[in-house]
Amino acid sequence: MSDVKYDLYTFVAGAAMESGKPFQLKCNCGGTVTILPPMQEKSVYCPSCEAHIKVLCLEGDPGYVIGLGADGKPMLIDVQGSKKTPSHLLSEEARKAMLANIPEHKGK
Numbered sequence: 001m002s003d004v005k006y007d008l009y010t011f012v013a014g015a016a017m018e019s020g021k022p023f024q025l026k027c028n029c030g031g032t033v034t035i036l037p038p039m040q041e042k043s044v045y046c047p048s049c050e051a052h053i054k055v056l057c058l059e060g061d062p063g064y065v066i067g068l069g070a071d072g073k074p075m076l077i078d079v080q081g082s083k084k085t086p087s088h089l090l091s092e093e094a095r096k097a098m099l100a101n102i103p104e105h106k107g108k
């Protein structure tokens, strides 16, 4: 592969790419990048903070991916361009149910 450095990684629903309609990609800084599918490049620059954002396209519209938060606990990360409810609008129960589906990383 290449040794290009990215500042951020973000997940995008393949369904959004295939829809052919522009959608907003959110940067961690709160800035947004308008994506115009089909995307030629697999990375974009944030117009606000100039972060180089690597776009990881997922098949269909999975809604969320599970990542690790700053505290080392699993957390839901919204897939951008998804039609599903953003994770911060989900009930605590719904979030827990989704996080329960993953194996726990225990020990060292």
Ligand SMILES: [Zn+2]
Pocket: 027, 028, 029, 030, 031, 046, 047, 048, 049, 050, 051
């Ligand atoms: Zn930014």
